[in-house]
Amino acid sequence: MNAIVISALLGVVMMFAGLLFKDSKQVQWAALIGIMILMGATIFDNQIISTQGSKTYFNMIELNSFTSWFNVLITFCAMLYFFLFHKQIALVGRNEAEYFALMFFILSGVFLLSSYSNLLILFIGIEILSIPQYILAGSDKANVKSTEASLKYFLMGSFSTGILLMGITLLYGATGSFDIMSDKFTAQFIQVDGMSSLAIVGILLMVVSFGFKVSAAPMHFWTPDVYDGTPTAFTPFMATIVKVSVFVAFIRLFHFSFGSVSHAWQVTIVSMIALTLLIGNVTAVYQTSVKRMMAYSSIAQAGFMLFAIFAVNATSWKAITLYSVSYTLASLGVFAVLIKMKDYTFDGFNGLAKKHPVLAITATICLFSLAGIPLTGGFFAKYYVLMAAVEQGSMLWIVVFAVLMAAISVYYYFRVIMSMFFKQGDAELIEQPTTIEKTLLIINAAMIIALGILPSVIMK
Amino acid sequence: MLLIILILVPIFGGLVSFLSKNNSQLPALGASLFTLAATLFSAFTYYNGHTPIAIDLTWIPSLGANFSLNINSGLQVLMLALTAIVFPLVYLFLNNKELENKSTFYGLMSLAQAGLMGVFLANDALVFYIFWELALIPVYFLSSMFGGENRIKVTFKFFVYTFVGSLLLLVAFLIIYNHTSNHSFAWTSFVESGKSMSGSMQNWMFWLVFLAFAIKMPMFPFHTWQPDAYEQSSTPVTIVLSAIMVKMGLFAVIKWLLPILPLGVLHWTNLVTILSIIGIIYASCLAIVQTNIKRLIAYSSIAHIGLMIATLFAQNQLGTQGVAIQMFNHGINIMGLWLIVLAIEKRLGTQNLNEMGGIAKLAPKFTIALVLISLANIALPLTNGFIGEFMMFNGLFQSTSPYHIAFTVVAGLGVILAAVYTLGMIQKVAFGELKNSQVVFADLSINEWIVLIIIMGIILWLGFYPNVLMSLVS
Numbered sequence: 044m045n046a047i048v049i050s051a052l053l054g055v056v057m058m059f060a061g062l063l064f065k066d067s068k069q070v071q072w073a074a075l076i077g078i079m080i081l082m083g084a085t086i087f088d089n090q091i092i093s094t095q096g097s098k099t100y101f102n103m104i105e106l107n108s109f110t111s112w113f114n115v116l117i118t119f120c121a122m123l124y125f126f127l128f129h130k131q132i133a134l135v136g137r138n139e140a141e142y143f144a145l146m147f148f149i150l151s152g153v154f155l156l157s158s159y160s161n162l163l164i165l166f167i168g169i170e171i172l173s174i175p176q177y178i179l180a181g182s183d184k185a186n187v188k189s190t191e192a193s194l195k196y197f198l199m200g201s202f203s204t205g206i207l208l209m210g211i212t213l214l215y216g217a218t219g220s221f222d223i224m225s226d227k228f229t230a231q232f233i234q235v236d237g238m239s240s241l242a243i244v245g246i247l248l249m250v251v252s253f254g255f256k257v258s259a260a261p262m263h264f265w266t267p268d269v270y271d272g273t274p275t276a277f278t279p280f281m282a283t284i285v286k287v288s289v290f291v292a293f294i295r296l297f298h299f300s301f302g303s304v305s306h307a308w309q310v311t312i313v314s315m316i317a318l319t320l321l322i323g324n325v326t327a328v329y330q331t332s333v334k335r336m337m338a339y340s341s342i343a344q345a346g347f348m349l350f351a352i353f354a355v356n357a358t359s360w361k362a363i364t365l366y367s368v369s370y371t372l373a374s375l376g377v378f379a380v381l382i383k384m385k386d387y388t389f390d391g392f393n394g395l396a397k398k399h400p401v402l403a404i405t406a407t408i409c410l411f412s413l414a415g416i417p418l419t420g421g422f423f424a425k426y427y428v429l430m431a432a433v434e435q436g437s438m439l440w441i442v443v444f445a446v447l448m449a450a451i452s453v454y455y456y457f458r459v460i461m462s463m464f465f466k467q468g469d470a471e472l473i474e475q476p477t478t479i480e481k482t483l484l485i486i487n488a489a490m491i492i493a494l495g496i497l498p499s500v501i502m503k
Numbered sequence: 504m505l506l507i508i509l510i511l512v513p514i515f516g517g518l519v520s521f522l523s524k525n526n527s528q529l530p531a532l533g534a535s536l537f538t539l540a541a542t543l544f545s546a547f548t549y550y551n552g553h554t555p556i557a558i559d560l561t562w563i564p565s566l567g568a569n570f571s572l573n574i575n576s577g578l579q580v581l582m583l584a585l586t587a588i589v590f591p592l593v594y595l596f597l598n599n600k601e602l603e604n605k606s607t608f609y610g611l612m613s614l615a616q617a618g619l620m621g622v623f624l625a626n627d628a629l630v631f632y633i634f635w636e637l638a639l640i641p642v643y644f645l646s647s648m649f650g651g652e653n654r655i656k657v658t659f660k661f662f663v664y665t666f667v668g669s670l671l672l673l674v675a676f677l678i679i680y681n682h683t684s685n686h687s688f689a690w691t692s693f694v695e696s697g698k699s700m701s702g703s704m705q706n707w708m709f710w711l712v713f714l715a716f717a718i719k720m721p722m723f724p725f726h727t728w729q730p731d732a733y734e735q736s737s738t739p740v741t742i743v744l745s746a747i748m749v750k751m752g753l754f755a756v757i758k759w760l761l762p763i764l765p766l767g768v769l770h771w772t773n774l775v776t777i778l779s780i781i782g783i784i785y786a787s788c789l790a791i792v793q794t795n796i797k798r799l800i801a802y803s804s805i806a807h808i809g810l811m812i813a814t815l816f817a818q819n820q821l822g823t824q825g826v827a828i829q830m831f832n833h834g835i836n837i838m839g840l841w842l843i844v845l846a847i848e849k850r851l852g853t854q855n856l857n858e859m860g861g862i863a864k865l866a867p868k869f870t871i872a873l874v875l876i877s878l879a880n881i882a883l884p885l886t887n888g889f890i891g892e893f894m895m896f897n898g899l900f901q902s903t904s905p906y907h908i909a910f911t912v913v914a915g916l917g918v919i920l921a922a923v924y925t926l927g928m929i930q931k932v933a934f935g936e937l938k939n940s941q942v943v944f945a946d947l948s949i950n951e952w953i954v955l956i957i958i959m960g961i962i963l964w965l966g967f968y969p970n971v972l973m974s975l976v977s
Contacts, residue, residue: 417633446670
């Protein structure tokens with residue numbers, strides 16, 4: 044609960060920081076100190092929950108051990124993002140204080156999404172998460188693509204919000220309650236036969252709106268344009284931290300409340316998985332820009348995370364935690380190198396290994412993790428999601444299909460590696476990486492490998 | 504602890520090689536020699552009394568995965584010894600040769616060795632899988648960085664092929680794991696779990712597991728990556744690929760397929776045997792018409808492996824022992840052949856057989872090595888290749904399959920064809936007219952000669968006295 048309040052307050056403080064500090068460096072420092080305070084707050088929350096057990100606030104928010112631990116992890120990732128990208132964030136436009144403020148508001152939405160117990164909070168969380176993103180997407184005002192991304196995201200986003208509201212309304216109509224933990228609510232979802240058609244349609248609408256937010260096919264069309272058009276400093280934040288927190292909201296509702304009627308919605312999820320993996324991976328192969336490739340890769344990775352929604356068991360929760368963290372770390376690492384490049388195409392990376400071995404090697408470890416090579420966090424992330432699906436027992440074909448798609452993903456991830464290591468070229472950077480940045484990248488890569496050796500350290 | 508050293512020392516040597524500026528071969532060589540000593544020590548420990556050596560550390564308790572290694576069979580000893588012998592000999596052979604990006608080369612080679620040692624030591628499915636994949640990564644980089652013009656494309660094809668297989672293997676392991684009664688990755692649990700599956704389930708599980716191994720070995724028709732990859736990789740890397748990595752596939756069949764899915768294996772035995780025998784004939788015929796020496800040896804390797812697969816699936820003791828012996832000997836012989844190729848490449852700068860000839864007059868030492876190793880490759884009696892091949896044919900003949908006679912006869916043709924292409928190769932390389940009179944073909948340098956003498960020594964020693972191998976695998 045502290046984290047939610049403090050993140051919102053920090054957002055307000057950061058807005059005023061723009062007035063107080065004239066120097067961009069000072070604003071950046073304020074943001075970095077802010078995120079560290081937030082980190083402390085989530086750790087404090089986690090401490091309280093682990094000693095006193097789950098806590099419910101106003102029948103709206105329920106913090107349990109999973110949620111509070113997830114908040115710690117996601118805030119840690121956000122902190123890493125701030126440290127890696129703060130300079131580039133400040134370079135996007137003149138309003139750096141506002142960008143940081145918006146991101147603190149987004150984090151507040153993230154915390155609401157990970158701990159809601161009431162559909163109203165879910166709705167508010169999704170909106171707090173989304174509206175600042177529309178602004179961030181369009182923050183590079185001189186760039187038409189950025190404006191296009193913002194408008195596209197806003198239009199499609201509002202549309203999905205409408206569907207979400209409709210879904211919530213129908214669920215309310217079926218159950219007479221917004222509280223997903225209450226007996227009144229869960230009583231409607233004990234077995235498929237007893238469900239009203241209102242409830243079934245409501246669930247499906249929820250699937251669609253969540254699917255939109257996590258960019259699952261066929262609701263993924265906005266993703267490549269938005270991720271590509273958004274200033275590169277913000278894309279990793281949107282593609283990782285925001286996305287995985289929506290997944291946590293997704294799994295929370297579907298496993299807590301709709302878990303016993305999984306037969307009603309699993310087929311929909313499975314078709315979404317198949318389509319998402321197919322479209323994400325196959326389209327990524329044809330990209331020439333690494334940034335756009337990463338956008339499609341984020342669709343493909345969402346396909347894997349959907350397995351955790353599909354399989355209703357305890358392994359799914361472990362899987363979603365590990366997948367969130369390892370996917371986030373790996374993507375941040377790739378984007379941190381990408382943002383240094385002058386040319387975002389694959390050819391722009393030619394010969395990077397010779398000129399900047401640290402950048403090339405850390406990026407390679409991140410790409411290995413995204414491809415799911417052992418000894419990286421990405422391997423165990425994929426391991427756990429597939430394990431969850433195998434434990435589920437039904438529809439094993441989708442697991443085989445998924446690994447075949449993972450083999451396709453090797454193609455586009457390794458294209459970057461091939462450019463960096465095996466091709467001759469003169470990879471040009473915008474600016475030389477500082478020692479601090481290199482150290483951060485090495486730490487990031489080391490964490491990915493640590494997760495590949497001992498994944499159990501971050502799973503509760 | 505001894506077993507962990509076998510993996511850790513090469514990793515350490517590799518890391519030091521990466522960081523060292525000059526003489527980066529020294530850490531790699533030192534580590535590989537140390538590993539060789541440790542391997543021989545553990546081999547003797549096992550040999551004297553057949554006591555298994557094992558280590559079992561808790562790794563991820565919530566998964567039931569242990570970091571578990573062991574030496575429990577003669578086959579494992581042979582494979583570890585092969586790996587431990589190949590690397591130092593390759594380093595020694597390369598000693599006085601110019602090399603670009605030396606530190607990267609030796610670093611990656613050492614890491615590859617660590618991965619391979621892990622594959623042969625693993626006694627836990629998850630550990631096995633991780634090493635199985637890890638061995639591939641350094642080899643992927645090695646093949647892509649050093650080698651012919653098309654190396655990047657060709658190596659990538661190889662990587663994707665094997666990666667698809669590996670991922671399906673992962674799914675299979677997940678299913679078997681989920682089926683274990685105690686949720687454990689231990690080999691014994693896997694055997695128990697796999698055996699308890701129904702016949703129809705084993706039938707489709709078989710392919711999920713076997714595909715990975717079939718691609719790696721490679722078995723016809725999954726071999727298409729292999730000739731290209733062998734040709735385009737630089738020859739020291741080809742040695743790693745063909746002397747050791749293809750043995751991973753055979754080894755895995757013996758340890759991770761035959762005991763785990765017995766009904767599935769039985770169901771598909773005829774198909775696999777027929778495919779591998781087609782592979783023998785097909786690859787031998789292609790080997791005859793090759794003009795590129797590396798492709799010739801590549802196809803000859805497919806043919807040899809084909810016989811080993813067919814014998815493995817005959818599933819009798821004599822044949823399986825023969826395969827174990829042949830896996831070791833084939834590794835030694837093919838390494839010798841590749842080293843010969845490497846020596847030719849360095850001197851003539853070509854892989855085309857038609858541009859060679861008459862070397863015998865200029866380089867007697869070289870020719871002795873070429874002839875002896877080639878003869879071992881076609882399993883002439885009194886060379887090491889003979890005993891294994893003899894046992895394999897014997898085993899294949901005793902197969903319970905109704906077609907066992909046909910299998911043996913057709914596979915036997917492979918021996919004749921092997922003589923055709925191998926002797927043809929000797930003739931084209933060493934005898935006949937000297938093709939390019941400007942070329943001065945220097946005979947073997949001291950370090951090359953020492954390495955080849957060691958290899959020839961092993962060939963003759965095991966040819967005269969195969970009992971060493973026999974008592975190890977029985």
